[in-house]
Amino acid sequence: MKRASKIVKCVDCQREFPRKQLNRMLRCHDCALDKVEAVSRQLHNREGPEYEKWKTAMKKAIGGL
Ligand SMILES: [Zn+2]
Numbered sequence: 001m002k003r004a005s006k007i008v009k010c011v012d013c014q015r016e017f018p019r020k021q022l023n024r025m026l027r028c029h030d031c032a033l034d035k036v037e038a039v040s041r042q043l044h045n046r047e048g049p050e051y052e053k054w055k056t057a058m059k060k061a062i063g064g065l
Pocket residue numbers: 010011012013014015027028029030031032
Protein backbone atom coordinates (compact mmCIF):
# COMPACT_ATOMS: atom_id res chain seq x y z
CA MET A 1 0.00 0.00 0.00
CA LYS A 2 1.31 3.41 -0.96
CA ARG A 3 1.35 6.07 1.71
CA ALA A 4 0.86 9.15 -0.41
CA SER A 5 0.53 12.19 1.76
CA LYS A 6 -2.80 13.89 1.59
CA ILE A 7 -3.04 17.15 -0.30
CA VAL A 8 -4.65 19.92 1.71
CA LYS A 9 -5.31 23.56 0.94
CA CYS A 10 -3.79 26.24 3.10
CA VAL A 11 -6.62 28.10 4.84
CA ASP A 12 -5.11 31.47 3.98
CA CYS A 13 -3.62 31.35 0.51
CA GLN A 14 -5.62 28.34 -0.78
CA ARG A 15 -2.50 26.83 -2.31
CA GLU A 16 -2.26 23.07 -2.09
CA PHE A 17 0.34 21.31 0.03
CA PRO A 18 0.96 17.84 1.40
CA ARG A 19 -0.73 17.72 4.81
CA LYS A 20 2.56 17.30 6.65
CA GLN A 21 3.83 20.63 5.30
CA LEU A 22 0.98 22.53 6.90
CA ASN A 23 0.86 23.39 10.56
CA ARG A 24 -1.88 22.57 13.05
CA MET A 25 -4.01 25.45 11.83
CA LEU A 26 -3.68 24.21 8.23
CA ARG A 27 -1.52 27.14 7.24
CA CYS A 28 1.48 26.82 5.00
CA HIS A 29 4.86 28.01 6.18
CA ASP A 30 4.58 31.37 4.38
CA CYS A 31 1.15 32.15 5.79
CA ALA A 32 2.13 31.00 9.26
CA LEU A 33 5.06 33.42 9.17
CA ASP A 34 2.84 36.22 7.86
CA LYS A 35 0.36 35.48 10.61
CA VAL A 36 2.96 35.53 13.34
CA GLU A 37 4.31 38.79 11.99
CA ALA A 38 0.86 40.37 11.75
CA VAL A 39 -0.09 39.26 15.26
CA SER A 40 3.15 40.43 16.83
CA ARG A 41 2.86 43.76 15.03
CA GLN A 42 -0.70 44.22 16.24
CA LEU A 43 0.21 43.24 19.79
CA HIS A 44 3.04 45.73 19.65
CA ASN A 45 0.79 48.53 18.35
CA ARG A 46 -2.05 47.46 20.64
CA GLU A 47 -4.59 47.62 17.86
CA GLY A 48 -6.12 45.47 15.12
CA PRO A 49 -8.39 42.43 15.01
CA GLU A 50 -5.68 40.03 16.14
CA TYR A 51 -4.89 42.22 19.12
CA GLU A 52 -8.59 42.31 20.06
CA LYS A 53 -8.73 38.51 19.80
CA TRP A 54 -5.62 38.18 21.91
CA LYS A 55 -7.00 40.59 24.49
CA THR A 56 -10.28 38.67 24.70
CA ALA A 57 -8.41 35.38 25.04
CA MET A 58 -6.23 36.85 27.77
CA LYS A 59 -9.24 38.21 29.64
CA LYS A 60 -10.88 34.81 29.43
CA ALA A 61 -7.73 33.10 30.63
CA ILE A 62 -7.40 35.48 33.56
CA GLY A 63 -11.11 35.35 34.37
CA GLY A 64 -11.03 31.57 34.25
CA LEU A 65 -8.52 31.28 37.06
ZN1 LIG B 1 -0.66 29.63 2.73
